[in-house]
Amino acid sequence: MLSIHSYILKSIRIKVLIASVLAIAISSALFFVIPPIIHWLPYLWTRWLHILGAVIFLGNIFLGAFWMIYTDIQKSPELFRFTIRGINATDIAFTAPGALLMMWNGFVLAHQNWGGIFQMNWLRLAFSLFMVLGLLWALLLVPMQIYFEHVSENIKTFTEIYQSSAFRRRLVAYFILGSLAGILTLMILILMVLKPSF
Secondary structure (H helix, E strand, O other), X not given: OOOHHHHHXXXXXXXXXXXXXXHHHHHHHHHHHOOOOOOOOOHHHHHHHHHHHHHHHHHHHHHHHHHHHHHHHHOOHHHHHHXXXXXXXXXXXXXXXXXXXXXXXXXXXXXXXXXXXXXOHHHHHHHHHHHHHHHHHHHHHHHHHHHHHHHOXXXXXXXXXXXXXXXXXXXXXXXXXXXXXHHHHHHHHHHHHHOOOO
């Protein structure tokens, strides 16, 4: 079996996933330092793109969680391999673009409506939670997903790994972190919809 570093270098999909994580991190850092000055789209378009990004982002997170839980219930190494590859692929196709759409347009809307993300407490809290969610995804969940895809590459050796207690502990940790990500996502959604004054 290849080392995980060799696997990352060999796998185009994993490289794209890592590049997506970096793009989100760099974009959020730039928006944090340089507020969006140019509003190149009409307000309604910006708002709809923000909502579209949120729907794509949230939908993929919760759909991915459903498939991981379903796969774990089935206890099938082959299904796990298929699911984790699908989750990594949909993170590239949906989670990352959804996050970028939501974030870019959200920053513009925050500046247009409230003078920036630091002017309203609910907005500041939602942004802080989004940053924590991003760190959780980038530093813990994505590396675990890359590891899962790597060890499941050879299905013969993976069948034995899949049944080990060490793998089960790692999978339980992934579920705990994924649940935390889901809770953070719901908290952000509630703040964005209700806009509570506190």
